Amino acid sequence: MAQSAPDTARKYDLGFARWVYENVEGGDKLSMCMQCGVCSGSCPIGTEMDHGPRKLFMMIRAGMKEAVLTSNTLWNCTKCYRCVVRCPRGVPVTYILGGLGTKAVEMGYVKTEDTVRFSKAFWWSAKTFGRTDERLVTSRYHFSGGFGEGVKKSLANLKIALGMFKAGRLHLGAPHKVKGTKNLQAILAKAQEIEERAGETER
C-alpha cells in the first residue's frame, strides 16, 4: 500500500465527518468504526488502494475532505462485501465507499478515473436503452480516454471479443431495449430532479 508522508499544507475540514454522516449512504454508521482494521485486512484489492478503508475512515474523522474524495480507494473497491459481513461493528463499508464515490463525482472531485469513465458509459446505456449493451458500454469506455487509447484497449480485447462472438455471447445488431424507453427515461429524469431538489436543501 502506498504510504504518504504527513502534509502540513493539507486543509482540514472539521465538519467533514458530520457531512459524511448526513449525506453519504451508510455514513451515519461511520461513528461505530473502532479502527480494528478487519475491513482493510479482508480486502482482496487493498494493494491497489491509496488507503485501506480503515485509514480512509480515520481520515474522514480528521476532516481530510479533499484527500478522501480524491482517493482511488473509492474506485478500486470490487464490491465483494467481505468487509461488510466481517465488520464487528456493523459498518456498511462497501456502501460507504460507493456513497463517497457518488458524491465525489457529483461534486466534481473526480473526472478521469477509469471507473468513473466506465460508469458514465454504463449509465448512458441504461438510460438510453434501459439495458446494458455490453458491446457498446465497453467500446464507449475504451474510447472515452481518446482515440489512441480506444484503439489500444480494443486491440487488447480483440481476442476475447472474437471468442465471445464465436460462442454467441457478443450481441451484434440493434441494442436490446426495454419496450417503454420513454417510460423509463421519464422515471429517471424525475428521480434526478428529486435528488437535485434534495441537494439544494442540503446546501
Place this chain on the structure above:
Amino acid sequence: MSDGRGKKYTYYPGCSSQGSGKHLDESLRAIAPELGVELETLDDWNCCGASVGHVGGGTLPNLALTGRNLANAQKQGPQDVLTACAACYLNTHAGNEKIKKDVAMRGRVNEALSAGDLSYDEDLQVRHACEVIVNDVGIDKVKDRVTNPLTGLKVAGYVGCQTVRPFANTDGGGNYDTYDDPEFLDDFTEACGAEAVDFDVKTACCGGAVSVISPEKTLHLIKEILDAAKEADADVIATPCPLCQTNVEMYQDAINKEFGTDFAIPVVFYSQLMAVAFGMDAKDDAALGRNTIRSEKLEKMAK
C-alpha cells in the same frame, strides 16, 4: 406441485442474459420446469444498475431502476421475484429492502415512478435462484431428477461474492447458507453425481467490475482461483455468477501471458451441469457451446 406446473416466480433475467451470460439464462430456463419451478419473465425488465450505476446516474436514479422492475413485478402478481444473476440479486434485493423499510425513500422512489404511471407498494420478496433451489425445491428433488450422473467429473465450486454477500444467512436473504463457507454449490455438484473437490477459495473475489474496467489490477485475483482449481485437479470450475463466469474464463489467456502459466480450465454454470445430469440436450438446454473454453469431458457425458 400438484397442478403439474410447479410454483410460479416472476423471473428477472438481467442484461447479461442477452450477452455474456446467455448460457446461464438458457440452462436455467431448461432445468427450472424439471424442478417444479415455473418462470414467468418480468415484463419489460430493465437494468439493475449493477456495481456502477450509482456513480454514473446518482443514488436515486439508480434506485429508481430497481423501483421500476419491482413496480412491473407487482403488476404480475404477489409471487416472489427470482433472479439468477448475482448483481441483479444484490441490487434488487437491497433496493427492495431499502424501499420497504425507509419510508422517506419509498416516497421518493414512488414520486419518481409516478412520472411513468407506476408505483410500488407491495411486499414482494426478491430471491436468488440458488436459494430457491435449496429452500423451495430441495437438493433431494435435484438428485431424484438426475438420469445421467456426471460420474468422475471433478468440479471446483466457485461461489464468488455477491451471490452470498452480504445477504446469505439473513432472513431476507433466505437463510440458506453462510457467506464465508457456503456449501450449496458443492451440494448441487454432488446431487449431479459429480465430485466436489476441496476448493478453499470458493468465495474469493474475481475482481468484479474492476476486472472489466482495469484487468491489470485484478489478474492476480483470478489467477489465485485458477491456481486452486488446478491444484485440486478440477476438470471444470462451476459458478452461479455470470460476471465470475466471464471474468475467470476470458482472462485465462492474459494470465498465461502475464504469469507464464498454461491455464485452459473450463468455467461453467451449475445450471449447465444440472442440464447435462438431467439428460437434457447439450446444445439447446445445457448451452455448452457458449463456453469459450470447452470441457471435452463434460461434453462427452452430455446427451
